[in-house]
Amino acid sequence: xxxxxxxxxxxxxxxxxxxxxxxxxxxxxxxxxxxxxxxxxxxxxxxxxxxxxxxxxxxxxxxxxxxxxxxxxxxxxxxxxxxxxxxxxxxxxxxxxxxxxxxxxxxxxxxxxxxxxxxxxxxxxxxxxxxxxxxxxxxxxxxxxxxxxxxxxxxxxxxxxxxxxxxxxxxxxxxxxxxxxxxxxxxxxxxxxxxxxxxxxxxxxxxxxxxxxxxxxxxxxxxxxxxxxxxxxxxxxxxxxxxxxxxxxxxxxxxxxxxxxxxxxxxxxxxxxxxxxxxxxxxxxxxxxxxxxxxxxxxxxxxxxxxxxxxxxxxxxxxxxxxxxxxxxxxxxxxxxxxxxxxxxxxxxxxxxxxxxxxxxxxxxxxxxxxxxxxxxxxxxxxxxxxxxxxxxxxxxxxxxxxxxxxxxxxxxxxxxxxxxxxxxxxxxxxxxxxxxxxxxxxxxxxxxxxxxxxxxxxxxxxxxxxxxxxxxxxxxxxxxxxxx
Amino acid sequence: xxxxxxxxxxxxxxxxxxxxxxxxxxxxxxxxxxxxxxxxxxxxxxxxxxxxxxxxxxxxxxxxxxxxxxxxxxxxx
Numbered sequence: 001x002x003x004x005x006x007x008x009x010x011x012x013x014x015x016x017x018x019x020x021x022x023x024x025x026x027x028x029x030x031x032x033x034x035x036x037x038x039x040x041x042x043x044x045x046x047x048x049x050x051x052x053x054x055x056x057x058x059x060x061x062x063x064x065x066x067x068x069x070x071x072x073x074x075x076x077x078x079x080x081x082x083x084x085x086x087x088x089x090x091x092x093x094x095x096x097x098x099x100x101x102x103x104x105x106x107x108x109x110x111x112x113x114x115x116x117x118x119x120x121x122x123x124x125x126x127x128x129x130x131x132x133x134x135x136x137x138x139x140x141x142x143x144x145x146x147x148x149x150x151x152x153x154x155x156x157x158x159x160x161x162x163x164x165x166x167x168x169x170x171x172x173x174x175x176x177x178x179x180x181x182x183x184x185x186x187x188x189x190x191x192x193x194x195x196x197x198x199x200x201x202x203x204x205x206x207x208x209x210x211x212x213x214x215x216x217x218x219x220x221x222x223x224x225x226x227x228x229x230x231x232x233x234x235x236x237x238x239x240x241x242x243x244x245x246x247x248x249x250x251x252x253x254x255x256x257x258x259x260x261x262x263x264x265x266x267x268x269x270x271x272x273x274x275x276x277x278x279x280x281x282x283x284x285x286x287x288x289x290x291x292x293x294x295x296x297x298x299x300x301x302x303x304x305x306x307x308x309x310x311x312x313x314x315x316x317x318x319x320x321x322x323x324x325x326x327x328x329x330x331x332x333x334x335x336x337x338x339x340x341x342x343x344x345x346x347x348x349x350x351x352x353x354x355x356x357x358x359x360x361x362x363x364x365x366x367x368x369x370x371x372x373x374x375x376x377x378x379x380x381x382x383x384x385x386x387x388x389x390x391x392x393x394x395x396x397x398x399x400x401x402x403x404x405x406x407x408x409x410x411x412x413x414x415x416x417x418x419x420x421x422x423x424x425x426x427x428x429x430x431x432x433x434x435x436x437x438x439x440x441x442x443x444x445x446x447x448x449x450x451x452x453x454x455x456x457x458x459x460x461x462x463x464x465x466x467x468x469x470x471x472x473x474x475x476x477x478x479x480x481x482x483x484x485x
Numbered sequence: 486x487x488x489x490x491x492x493x494x495x496x497x498x499x500x501x502x503x504x505x506x507x508x509x510x511x512x513x514x515x516x517x518x519x520x521x522x523x524x525x526x527x528x529x530x531x532x533x534x535x536x537x538x539x540x541x542x543x544x545x546x547x548x549x550x551x552x553x554x555x556x557x558x559x560x561x562x
Contacts, residue, residue: 074512080528081504084535088497091539092489213520220514220522227514227522238508245505272546276539282532286525415488 003319004154010323011152011330014192018331019169021184056083057193057284058137058336059144060396062329063306065285069292071305073223073231075241076289082245084279086252091275093253095268096414102263108343109259109406110351116413117421120355125425126406127351129432130256133399134344135381137255140396141337142167142385144306145330151310152326160386166334171378174338174345175371182338183264189331194284196328200313201287204294207316215294222297240445243453251404251452257343259406337381345373398439401452405431408456408463419463422470427463431455489542490549496542500535504528 061079068076100106104115109130114123145166146159174182205215219227230236253259265271288309295308299315302308313325349370354361361369405428412419438444438451446454504527511527518526 074524077512077524077528080525080532081508084532085500085504088500088535088539091497091542092494211520213517216517216520216522216525220517224514228512228524229508238512241508241512242505249505269547269550272543276536276543279532279535279539283529286529286532289525 002154003322004152004156006319007152007323007326008149008157010320011149011326014188014324014327015166015169015330015334018185018188018334019172021181021188023172023181024184056281057190057332059141059329059333061285062193062288062332063144063147063309065288066292066295066309067304067306069289069305070296070302070308072233072236073226073293073296074229075231075233075236076292077229078241078244078248080282080285080289081241082248082252083282083285085245085249087275087278089249090253090278091272093410093414094262094271094275097259097262097410098265098268098271100414106263107260108347108351109254109256110347112259112413113409113424114351114355117409117424119421119425122421122425122428124352124356125428126409127347129402129405129428130347131344131352131377133402134256134340135377135384136399137396138337138340138344138377138381139384141333141340142381145333146385147307148310148326148329148333151307151314152322163382163385166330167337167378167382170334170338171341171374174342174374182335182342185331185338186335189328189335192324192328193332196325197284197287200309200325201284201290204291204312204316208294208298212290215290215297218297219293226293226296235445235448237448239448240450243445243450247404247450247453247456248400250407250456251400254403254406254410256347256403257339259410260343341374341377341381344377345370348373348377397444397452398435401435401439401444401450401455402432404452404456405435405459408460412463412467418467418472420467420470420472423463423465423467426466427459427461430462431459434458490545493542493545496538496545499538500531503534504531 065076065079068079097112100112100115104111106112106115108127110123110127113126114120117123142163143159146163149157149162150159202212205212209215209218216227226232229238229241253262262271265274291309291312292305295302295312299308299311302311310322310326310329314322317325349366353369354366408427408431409419409424413424432455434455435452438446438454444451512524514522514524516523521529
């Protein structure tokens with residue numbers, strides 16, 4: 001058998017096992033809307049951990065962290081910097097979000113805005129921003145998957161064919177088993193990724209340089225400027241580091257899917273405990289970075305940094321092992337893509353379509369529409385992944401800066417009674433407009449600062465200023481009676 | 486909503502000071518520690534130290550929560 005066939009068979013086997021776990025998870029459970037979207041709010045520490053980790057270790061971290069280490073050097077430190085800090089932020093936000101979610105049976109981020117600010121238009125706006133930011137994120141997973149198959153098959157299989165197969169599987173198991181299926185597919189993916197990261201992160205520097213220390217001393221001699229900021233870039237210095245870390249740490253749990261993962265927990269304590277221990281999981285990230293840095297010395301002439309991890313694995317290990325890494329990478333693309341599609345579809349059906357276009361829709365109809373939307377959005381992401389050539393990293397960063405704009409509305413909504421619906425509406429709109437203008441005109445970073453951070457500051461200022469001049473429609477959650485259940 | 490206690494917030498600020506705001510102080514190659522450039526060593530150390538800070542915050546919040554709520558709201562179900 002040729003090495004390409006060996007690698008691809010192993011990737012297919014791993015993907016098949018992951019998908020089966022996804023399908024299997026639905027057994028013996030009635031799939032109503034609440035079960036499908038938030039797992040009946042019955043997940044314990046481990047499953048919530050896995051669901052959140054499933055969303056954190058995406059293709060961007062798997063291929064992107066090594067890719068950034070390879071092509072940019074020092075600025076990759078921002079990934080190591082923000083990961084522990086986003087859990088610190090979550091410690092102060094998610095348990096409170098869960099309390100409200102439990103009391104009022106919330107299922108999505110837009111539900112939160114609707115309840116807190118009493119405006120279905122604000123909720124629909126939030127849902128729309130969420131869906132728009134999620135599409136490029138799902139598209140990114142697909143592109144990553146295409147890269148994996150391309151490298152693993154030694155160019156024999158077109159990335160397009162691989163993307164089509166993977167997306168049939170992903171939308172299939174989201175359609176059938178909802179969030180529970182995703183969480184179980186995530187278990188397999190995480191075990192595999194943990195193993196893959198530990199193994200290649202230690203083995204590759206060892207094979208080429210006698211160890212991680214040897215790799216760094218070689219790099220400190222050959223390219224010392226690559227190891228500190230701004231590395232191989234011109235404008236990613238310390239100001240950019242601080243503002244990006246702040247923006248990303250605040251923005252991470254503002255992704256609708258990460259926000260809604262809080263609702264799957266059985267109680268608020270699970271979320272606090274997870275916030276304490278989740279940073280330990282980030283220990284795999286430096287290992288990915290080490291692989292990228294090793295590749296820089298071993299294979300200095302790659303056209304695309306994102307290919308560095310896969311290429312060095314292919315050049316170092318036998319084909320079956322490339323298959324294992326590729327399989328881990330494929331699941332790392334599919335699981336987050338599944339969560340992103342599930343979230344975007346539910347947002348669309350429940351918070352955008354029903355309240356604005358068809359107020360009379362029953363929950364069953366919303367659930368059916370959400371399932372159809374999984375397929376529609378999957379096709380949309382597939383189309384974008386095949387058709388567009390816009391840089392994916394810039395698309396993802398645009399999405400990140402976009403969702404970070406939810407932060408003021410959520411924080412002030414939880415802890416302040418003075419914030420008003422108009423204030424949040426104006427701040428959010430301003431934040432999204434500033435982000436889009438700066439980023440789409442290639443002004444990120446702007447004056448050495450992350451564009452999303454600048455927009456976030458403006459957003460906070462406008463939210464507070466407008467709130468001071470407008471009247472309060474709904475003053476906090478306490479004034480609402482709990483739904484009779 | 487009752488905000489987190491001041492003590493818990495201050496504990497959460499420590500990782501931000503160490504891993505974010507102080508970047509100019511630690512973004513350097515030397516001295517290398519355990520074979521890692523200093524900046525890599527520092528951030529990896531804080532991946533481990535952040536849970537220590539947050540565990541202290543957790544104990545603080547947990548004690549406060551159990552003092553304020555009845556047991557059936559606290560996850561015993």
